[in-house]
Amino acid sequence: MVKKEANMTHRLLGAESSAAKEKIDQYSARIYNPYQFVAHAAVGAWLYDKEGNKVLDLLSAYSSILIGHNWKVPIRALQKEYERACVGHCSRVVYTTQYADFVEKLRAMTGFDRVLPASDGRSSTEPFVDVCMMHAHHRGIEYPEVILFEDYFHGRARTFSTNALFDQSQSLGKGPRVAGIVVAEHDVEDVRSRINENTVGIFMEIHRGEGGPLFDDGTYMKVHELARERGVYIGTDGIQDSLYRCGYFMSWQEFGEKYRPDATVLGKALGGGEIPVSALVGTEEFMSVLTPGTHGSTFGGYPRGCVAASATLDYLHDHPEVGERAMEIGARFAKNLAGIPGVEVTHRGALIAVAVDGIPLAWPLCDEMICGWRQPNVLVKSGHRHDGYEYLRLSPPTCIKNEEIDSACFNTIRPILELRKEIVGSGC
Numbered sequence: 001m002v003k004k005e006a007n008m009t010h011r012l013l014g015a016e017s018s019a020a021k022e023k024i025d026q027y028s029a030r031i032y033n034p035y036q037f038v039a040h041a042a043v044g045a046w047l048y049d050k051e052g053n054k055v056l057d058l059l060s061a062y063s064s065i066l067i068g069h070n071w072k073v074p075i076r077a078l079q080k081e082y083e084r085a086c087v088g089h090c091s092r093v094v095y096t097t098q099y100a101d102f103v104e105k106l107r108a109m110t111g112f113d114r115v116l117p118a119s120d121g122r123s124s125t126e127p128f129v130d131v132c133m134m135h136a137h138h139r140g141i142e143y144p145e146v147i148l149f150e151d152y153f154h155g156r157a158r159t160f161s162t163n164a165l166f167d168q169s170q171s172l173g174k175g176p177r178v179a180g181i182v183v184a185e186h187d188v189e190d191v192r193s194r195i196n197e198n199t200v201g202i203f204m205e206i207h208r209g210e211g212g213p214l215f216d217d218g219t220y221m222k223v224h225e226l227a228r229e230r231g232v233y234i235g236t237d238g239i240q241d242s243l244y245r246c247g248y249f250m251s252w253q254e255f256g257e258k259y260r261p262d263a264t265v266l267g268k269a270l271g272g273g274e275i276p277v278s279a280l281v282g283t284e285e286f287m288s289v290l291t292p293g294t295h296g297s298t299f300g301g302y303p304r305g306c307v308a309a310s311a312t313l314d315y316l317h318d319h320p321e322v323g324e325r326a327m328e329i330g331a332r333f334a335k336n337l338a339g340i341p342g343v344e345v346t347h348r349g350a351l352i353a354v355a356v357d358g359i360p361l362a363w364p365l366c367d368e369m370i371c372g373w374r375q376p377n378v379l380v381k382s383g384h385r386h387d388g389y390e391y392l393r394l395s396p397p398t399c400i401k402n403e404e405i406d407s408a409c410f411n412t413i414r415p416i417l418e419l420r421k422e423i424v425g426s427g428c
Contacts, residue, residue: 010036010368010371010372010373011053011371011372011373011377013036013038013049014049014050014051014053016038016049016050016051017037017038017040017049017050017051018038020038020050021036021038035366035367035370035371035379036367036370036371037049037053037055037370037371037377037379038050039055042057042069042070043068043069043070044068044069044070044397044399044400045057045058045068045069045396045397045399045400045401045404046069047069047379053377054376054377055370055376055377055378055379056376056377056378056379056400056404056408057069057378057379057396057397058378058379058380058394058395058396058408059379059380059381059393059394059395060395060396060397061268061273062209062210062240062268062381062395063209063239063240063241063245063268063269063351063395064268064269064271064273065269065273065397066243066244066245066269066272066273066312066322066397066398067272067273067315067322067397067398067399068273068397068398068399068400069273069397071272071273071274071399073272073311073312073314073315074271074272074273074274074275074307074308074311074312075272075274076311077307077308077310077311078274078275078304078307078308078311081098081303081304081307086098086303086304086307087303088303088304089299089302089303089304090302090303091298092296092297092300092301096301096303096306098303098304098306098307098310099117099301099303099306101306101310102115102117102301102306102309102310102313103115103117103301105310105313105314105317106266106279106281106309106313107281109249109313109316109317110249110250110264110266110281111260112263112264112281112282112283113282113283113284113287114281114282114283114284114287114290115279115280115281116279116280116281116282116287116290116295116300117277117278117279117297117300117301117305117306118267118278118279118280118297118299118300119276119277119278119297119299119300119305120155120267120276120278121154121155121239121265121267121268121278122154122155122156122157122160123155123278123297123300124239124265124266124267124278124279124280125154125155125157125160125203125237125239125265125280126154126155126157126159126160127280127295128146128201128203128235128237128263128265128280129146129159129180129181129201129203130295131263131280131282131286131287131289131290132144132146132200132201132203132233133146133180133200134289134290134294135200135201135233135286135289136198136200138289139200141197141198141200143179143180143198144180144198144199144200145180145181145182145196145198145199145200146180146181146182146199146200146201146202146203147182147183147184147191147194147195147199147201147202147203148160148163148181148182148183148184148203148204149183149184149185149186149204149205149208150166150183150184150185150186151166151167151186151208151211151212151214151384151386152164152183152204152205152208152211152237153167153170153205153208153209153210153211154203154205154237154239155239156170158174158175158178159178159181160181161174162174162175162176162177162178163177163178163181163183164183165177165183166183167384182194182199186214186217186219187219188219188222188223188226191223191226192226195226195230195232199230199232200232200233201232201233201234201235201262202223202227202232202233202234202235203234203235203236203237204220204223204234204235204236204237205236205237205238205240205241206220206236206238206241206251206252206254207240207241207246207251207348207351209239209240209241209351209393209395210240210383210384211383211384212353212383212384212386212391212393213346213348213351213352213353213383213391213393214353214386215346215347215348215351215353216254216348220236220252220255220259221255221259224255224259224261233262233263233286234261234262235261235262235263235264235265235282236250236251236252236261236263236264236265237264237265238250238251238252238264238265238266238267239265239266239267239268239278240268240351240395241348241351242264242266243266243268243269243270243316244316244320244322244323244326244349244398245269245326245349245350245351245395246326246348246349246350246351247323247324247326247327247348247349248323248349249316249320249323250264250266251348252264254348262282262283262285262286263280263281263282263283263286263287264280264281264282265278265279265280265281266278266279266281267279269312270309270312270313271305271308271309271312272308272309272311272312274308275304275305275308275309276299276305277305277306277308277309279300322398323349325350325398326349326350326398327349327350329349329350329396329398329400329405330347330348330349330350330351330352331347332402332405332406333345333347333352333394333396333405333409334346334347334352336405336406336409336410336414337354337409337413337414337417340414340417340418342356342357342358343355343356343357343417344389350395350396350398351394351395352393352394352395352396353383353391353392353393353394354380354391354392354393354394354413354417355386355389355390355391356389356390356391356392356417356420357388357389357390358420358421359390359420359421359424359425360390360424360425361382361390361424362382362383362390362391362392362424363382364423364424365382365392365416365417365420365423365424366379366380366381366382366392368416368423369412369413369416372412372416374411374412374415374416375411375412376404376407376408376411376412377412378408378412378413380392380393380394380413381393
C-alpha cells in the first residue's frame, strides 16, 4: 500500500489542463498511465502547462530529445524548406534531393554502406531480423534463429513482444510466440550454448534503456568476438543509447572499430526531436538481400523527415562535444546523488540509472517528483525491477545547465529518495 508523507501535498491541475486530461482519458486508448501534468509548451529542458507551471524534463521523451525542446537547428531547416515550397511527402517511387542528402550524410557519419530508412524504433529494429531471415533463406536454412537478450526492448512488434516472456507488459495476451527468436541471458557463455546450425544473427542493445537502464559489463565485446568466431551476423539496437546519448555517436564505438557490428539501428533523436526518423544501417554484404519489393515504408525517407535528420547530423558532425557534455551530465548526477543508503547510481553518459532498495515499487517517487511541493518539479520514469532494486530512469537533454542539475538533485530527487519508505512504504 502506498503511504503518504505527512505534509505531502500535490499540485492540482488548472482548469485548462484538467479539460485536456479529461478528453484524453475519455477518448484515447488506455495504453499509458500518464503522470498528472499536462504539457502545452516546451523550451530547452523545461515543459510548461497552460497555467504556467513548469517541470524539468529529465526523460527527454525516452531519449528522443537529445539537445533540448524546441531546438532551433531542425526547426530552422524545416522552415527554410517550407518557404521554398518543398516536397511535403511523396513515396520512394521517385527520387528526392532530400533523401539523397540524408543517406549520404548518414553513410559518411556511420561508416556503413547502406541505409534502410524508417520512422520509429520498431520499424527499424524488426528489419534486422527480417534481413537475417532472408540470408537464411538464401542459405537453405529451414528453421532460422536470431538470438536476443533478456530485458530487451526493441519495440512492440509481435516478433519482439511475444518472445519477451521476462516482461508481461510486453508479452501478455499477444498470442503465440513468433518463431525464430531465441532469448539468451546477458552472458556470452549462455549465448555460446544457444548458437547452432540454424543461428543466423545476434541482436542486442549494448546499454538497455528500457530494461533498467542496465549498462554493458563487457558482454558486447565477448559476444561480438563469438559472432565472428561462429560466422553469424551481429547487430546493435542504438535507438536509445546512440547519437551521443551515452557519449558516443554509436554506442559500439566505445569499444573501438574492431567491434563494429554488421548493422546498427539509429532513431529517436535522429529527427532532432521534431520529426520521427529512424534507420537501419549496415554493410553492403548484410544489406544485399534487400531488393525491390522485399521491404518498404510509407514514411521512411520522406523529404521533411530527411531535412530534420540531415540538419541534426550536420550539427552532431560539427559538435562532437555533445558526447563530452553527456558524459559530464551523467557524472554530475551520480556525484550529486551519491551516498544515499540503499541507492546506487550508474550511468553511461546522459543515460542514468538510479537503483533503489527497500521499496516495492518506484512510480510513487516519480509521481511525487513531478506533482509534489518540492521545486523544481522533475520528470523521471520508473523502470523495471532487478535483483531486488527498483529502478528510476533519467535521460536529460544535453542543454541542461549545471545549476538545473544541482537544483533538481538537492531540492527534489535526493530528499524524495531519502524519504522513499515514508512515501511508498517498505512492502505491498
